[in-house]
Amino acid sequence: MDKIFIVGLQTFIFKGNDTCFIVRTPYDASKYINWAEKLNSDYGYSVLLQDVRGRYGSFGEWVPYENEKKDSVRLLRYLRSQNFSNIVIIGSSYEAYCARILAFETQNSIPTKLLIRVGVRNQVEAVFNDGVFRLGDFVWWKNIHGTGKKSSPIIVTSRIIKEIETRVAPPKIKDLDVVFPKVPVIIIAGWKDGYCKYAFDDYKQWLHVQKQLIVTPLDHDLKNIGRYFNEVEWYKGLQIKKGFSKIYFQNVKDEVYESFFLDNDKQFEKLNFSSCIGNNTTNINNGSKVLGIFLDNNFINLEIKDFQYLNSLKLFYKTIDEDIFGEIFYLNKDNESILLSEFILNKGSNSTEFPPISIKKINQSILLKIIFSNNMFPRYPKKEKLVHLQLEGVLYGGKHC
Numbered sequence: 001m002d003k004i005f006i007v008g009l010q011t012f013i014f015k016g017n018d019t020c021f022i023v024r025t026p027y028d029a030s031k032y033i034n035w036a037e038k039l040n041s042d043y044g045y046s047v048l049l050q051d052v053r054g055r056y057g058s059f060g061e062w063v064p065y066e067n068e069k070k071d072s073v074r075l076l077r078y079l080r081s082q083n084f085s086n087i088v089i090i091g092s093s094y095e096a097y098c099a100r101i102l103a104f105e106t107q108n109s110i111p112t113k114l115l116i117r118v119g120v121r122n123q124v125e126a127v128f129n130d131g132v133f134r135l136g137d138f139v140w141w142k143n144i145h146g147t148g149k150k151s152s153p154i155i156v157t158s159r160i161i162k163e164i165e166t167r168v169a170p171p172k173i174k175d176l177d178v179v180f181p182k183v184p185v186i187i188i189a190g191w192k193d194g195y196c197k198y199a200f201d202d203y204k205q206w207l208h209v210q211k212q213l214i215v216t217p218l219d220h221d222l223k224n225i226g227r228y229f230n231e232v233e234w235y236k237g238l239q240i241k242k243g244f245s246k247i248y249f250q251n252v253k254d255e256v257y258e259s260f261f262l263d264n265d266k267q268f269e270k271l272n273f274s275s276c277i278g279n280n281t282t283n284i285n286n287g288s289k290v291l292g293i294f295l296d297n298n299f300i301n302l303e304i305k306d307f308q309y310l311n312s313l314k315l316f317y318k319t320i321d322e323d324i325f326g327e328i329f330y331l332n333k334d335n336e337s338i339l340l341s342e343f344i345l346n347k348g349s350n351s352t353e354f355p356p357i358s359i360k361k362i363n364q365s366i367l368l369k370i371i372f373s374n375n376m377f378p379r380y381p382k383k384e385k386l387v388h389l390q391l392e393g394v395l396y397g398g399k400h401c
Helices: 029-043 068-081 094-106 123-127 135-146 158-165 196-205 231-237
Strands: 002-006 009-014 019-025 046-051 086-092 112-117 185-190 211-216 244-248 268-271 281-283 289-293 298-304 307-317 324-331 337-345 351-353 366-373 387-400
Touching: 002 068, 009 029, 009 068, 019 029, 019 068, 019 094, 029 046, 029 231, 068 094, 086 094, 094 112, 123 135, 185 196, 196 211, 298 387, 307 366, 337 351, 337 366
Parallel strands: 019 046, 019 086, 086 112, 112 185, 185 211, 211 244
Antiparallel strands: 002 009, 009 046, 268 387, 281 289, 289 387, 298 366, 307 351, 307 387, 324 337, 324 366
């Protein structure tokens, strides 16, 4: 292993053959040394690990999202001087952002492959969900890799509170705000990760035909990812299939739904609300219900019959005056609740397409519970303000039995 500095950025080099694996990270490149040594010794690959500007061993000021493009251009100059015939760029979370930026720079110079896990695509999506501030994610971000040269324990400081109080939602994000390198890619997501939706968006919009999407029942840290994607085995051939998706059901262990995009949004049925409304309800003349959204125990139960699996939901309601937050749960045969996703009913809206789901029927019907709140639980502080939600119906899609 050699340690060098490329324009002030600490870089660890493991010399091997003409295929080079690359990780650019704010999480301390030295933590990847054991992985790099094994990759180098077992497969003969070259490996490059680099601390991003301002983090750990690298010089400069750490300004998230500010320096990755120009530092990628600088790194490309070095890579070209090494005569690599192929590069494989890997990253999770912010590393995935770094990876796609670097791939965008290398795509026309060196054959490039990309492996991104639970990826953040840009600064806006990292802290805002459709214009709504991600308080919990923001506090985590500022402590783990948002403020200084090294990560710190998760604490709420006066500085973070001040930033939260002055935070303003940005304009709606546009597709052109996301970089799409035209290279083969494997996209790994977790149903319990807050950025799962963007993995589906990436797959649909990716510019290269060699693209794979693997959606697991995991969260942002992707523990036990080897159960769903054997990355070590993949190192041998580095093959990326053409237009391949592997979607694990959220409620059935290790069963796979491999036709998600063929069936999604194709088969719909309309379910109107009647007696399925939960707490704090008021009957009105047209048969719909009014929920006083004040505490987080306001809910509806949905029973969906005659469906083999469910993969999409759309909720209809009267136009709302405030943001309303919610969570979707699957109720299993023991009546236990399994969290599927969080969602936001945006102020001024009258319908919401829920994040993608993947539920297989294992009882006589599919049972869901949808909880509503005027705070983004469990992380967001409660607002002592009464808001109302007049539900009208739900459109659901999937495949009939």
